[in-house]
Amino acid sequence: MISSAGGGILMTLVMAAVLIFCNGLSAAAADKTPPPNPYEVERSWPPYFLEHQKLFTEKAGTYKAGKYPVWTIHVPGGWIGNSTVIEGDDGLIVYDTSVNMDAGAFIAAEIRKISDKPIKAIFYSHHHSDHYGGTAALVTPEQVADGSVKIYAWDNFEAEVANEFGAILPRQIMGVFYYGPDLLPPEDKHHHGCCSPKILGGKSGYIPPTDTFSEDVELEIAGVKMQVFYTGGEAISEFGLYLPEFDMVLIGDEFFYALANIHSIRGSKPRLPENYMKALDLVREIQPEWLLGSHIMPIQGREDIQRYVTVSRDAIQYLWDQGIRYINKGYTPAELQQQFLELPPYLDIAPFTRPMYGTPWIIAPEIYTGWVSWFSGDATDLLPTEQVEKARRYVALMGGRDKVLAAAKKAYEAGDVQFSAELTQMLVRIDPEDWDARHLKAASLRQRGYQEINTIARAWYLNGANELDGKLKPGALMAIGLQGVQSELPAGRILESWRYQVDADKVGDKRLLLGIEFIDSGDTYTVELRNSILEITQGPLADDTPKVSLSTLQLRDVLAGKPAPDGAGDTGVLMAIIGYLDRTPPDFGMHTR
Numbered sequence: 001m002i003s004s005a006g007g008g009i010l011m012t013l014v015m016a017a018v019l020i021f022c023n024g025l026s027a028a029a030a031d032k033t034p035p036p037n038p039y040e041v042e043r044s045w046p047p048y049f050l051e052h053q054k055l056f057t058e059k060a061g062t063y064k065a066g067k068y069p070v071w072t073i074h075v076p077g078g079w080i081g082n083s084t085v086i087e088g089d090d091g092l093i094v095y096d097t098s099v100n101m102d103a104g105a106f107i108a109a110e111i112r113k114i115s116d117k118p119i120k121a122i123f124y125s126h127h128h129s130d131h132y133g134g135t136a137a138l139v140t141p142e143q144v145a146d147g148s149v150k151i152y153a154w155d156n157f158e159a160e161v162a163n164e165f166g167a168i169l170p171r172q173i174m175g176v177f178y179y180g181p182d183l184l185p186p187e188d189k190h191h192h193g194c195c196s197p198k199i200l201g202g203k204s205g206y207i208p209p210t211d212t213f214s215e216d217v218e219l220e221i222a223g224v225k226m227q228v229f230y231t232g233g234e235a236i237s238e239f240g241l242y243l244p245e246f247d248m249v250l251i252g253d254e255f256f257y258a259l260a261n262i263h264s265i266r267g268s269k270p271r272l273p274e275n276y277m278k279a280l281d282l283v284r285e286i287q288p289e290w291l292l293g294s295h296i297m298p299i300q301g302r303e304d305i306q307r308y309v310t311v312s313r314d315a316i317q318y319l320w321d322q323g324i325r326y327i328n329k330g331y332t333p334a335e336l337q338q339q340f341l342e343l344p345p346y347l348d349i350a351p352f353t354r355p356m357y358g359t360p361w362i363i364a365p366e367i368y369t370g371w372v373s374w375f376s377g378d379a380t381d382l383l384p385t386e387q388v389e390k391a392r393r394y395v396a397l398m399g400g401r402d403k404v405l406a407a408a409k410k411a412y413e414a415g416d417v418q419f420s421a422e423l424t425q426m427l428v429r430i431d432p433e434d435w436d437a438r439h440l441k442a443a444s445l446r447q448r449g450y451q452e453i454n455t456i457a458r459a460w461y462l463n464g465a466n467e468l469d470g471k472l473k474p475g476a477l478m479a480i481g482l483q484g485v486q487s488e489l490p491a492g493r494i495l496e497s498w499r500y501q502v503d504a505d506k507v508g509d510k511r512l513l514l515g516i517e518f519i520d521s522g523d524t525y526t527v528e529l530r531n532s533i534l535e536i537t538q539g540p541l542a543d544d545t546p547k548v549s550l551s552t553l554q555l556r557d558v559l560a561g562k563p564a565p566d567g568a569g570d571t572g573v574l575m576a577i578i579g580y581l582d583r584t585p586p587d588f589g590m591h592t593r
């Protein structure tokens with residue numbers, strides 16, 4: 001999944017932010033202590049919610065697949081991302097290494113209990129960070145460099161890490177905070193519906209792949225025969241393994257103890273429903289006796305597996321096809337949500353299609369966006385009145401702030417917390433310091449969150465309530481997080497991130513051209529600023545281009561405010577380009593605007 005949370009860099013910065021948050025930055029950063037929320041909301045969970053959580057708490061452990069030399073380490077050390085170990089004649093094969101070095105150390109200790117054979121190969125099922133962060137706890141970079149350990153991934157793996165977890169990094173940081181339980185106080189903490197209670201934190205031990213696939217292949221490693229087959233559902237870099245001698249399929253994140261999350265609201269590139277279905281159809285075609293995955297315990301039984309994967313892929317096709325059926329009847333995204341509040345009972349098979357990770361009313365509008373766009377179809381919605389102005393006019397028409405607040409309270413007391421949230425949303429928009437409105441909106445979202453079974457939606461409601469109560473400081477978290485990124489990004493990705501920082505108001509149509517040579521890696525890039533866009537091209541530099549030569553570290557220093565190093569070349573042009581970047585750390589709440 002993580003859908004999970006993202007690249008190793010994202011994880012590191014989130015960890016930094018979380019640490020600081022836990023150490024009380026929120027109080028330090030606040031100019032004044034927010035008033036306490038007078039509404040008391042009784043904490044509760046839907047009955048199945050706590051039952052489902054046990055799959056990742058009580059059931060955490062190492063499971064052997066019957067008589068076969070294959071073990072899944074399920075929720076290693078409480079962390080997101082399983083690891084599966086296959087023992088061959090003269091070595092071990094590891095499929096996924098979990099999320100960080102802590103989880104990796106746990107996996108390494110479990111492996112030592114199983115076998116003392118050396119690890120020969122590691123597979124990264126896809127580019128979500130809960131699948132490769134533990135690698136350096138299992139093998140050393142030297143072993144990988146000298147070829148004694150091979151690391152396999154699909155050929156778009158690294159490009160997808162850089163792209164999916166690069167371009168929208170600041171917005172994604174916010175999404176990761178809100179969609180997971182990490183920032184919730186202990187009494188509200190819960191598991192992440194696909195996977196585990198612990199998602200963010202720890203140090204990444206990522207080691208890049210050495211061998212990549214561009215098509216389905218057959219391999220034999222340590223005497224174990226395997227077929228690599230592309231799936232591409234949960235992530236576009238995803239593949240599975242079929243081990244014919246063990247009658248077994250490893251399916252990564254294409255199958256969960258929950259409904260798949262077809263597009264993540266935390267911020268992700270679109271996911272393709274047909275790829276999830278194709279992945280599960282391949283399992284149906286193979287009809288294995290064993291099904292293993294990166295968030296499940298090994299499942300045995302041909303017939304059971306056929307039934308589980310069939311209902312899972314059918315649930316996806318149902319939402320897709322029925323979603324389109326209703327789109328063709330003219331339904332808008334909001335109407336689709338009401339139509340698809342839950343799956344019909346015949347498709348709702350616990351735990352495999354329970355709405356703990358994906359949920360129908362979040363998936364349905366995503367299908368609309370993918371096929372139709374964001375537009376409802378009513379031209380009034382094409383370019384609506386600016387939202388604060390609209391709130392102002394509505395509230396005035398409704399008789400003013402006090403009347404609206406009183407109506408919101410009434411709705412809240414009657415249990416209509418969605419409507420009280422909608423009314424107070426307007427008041428908070430008009431005046432973000434209206435604490436009566438903020439507290440009532442917070443209480444409404446909290447009440448709604450406690451009724452919610454989907455872990456992602458629940459976390460978002462509860463984190464939103466904390467933001468409104470002033471307990472969560474988005475700007476401070478973001479600033480610290482982005483600072484952490486500066487010290488981790490490789491040179492090419494630093495330059496790539498500039499594309500999205502060009503301050504068009506400042507730069508206008510000015511043109512600048514610069515060649516940059518990184519003396520540590522030898523990589524060269526031509527950076528051209530024109531028409532308020534940055535074109536970055538890797539490759540040899542033209543002779544007549546102004547040029548700077550510096551190390552990645554020196555560039556980071558310049559970005560941190562130090563003067564450009566002497567003798568580095570045309571540093572004036574470099575400074576001019578940097579001067580045209582909008583480098584103010586973003587500071588936005590999700591619920592106070």
Ligand SMILES: [Zn+2]
Pocket residue numbers: 001002003004081128130131253294295
């Ligand atoms: Zn995952």
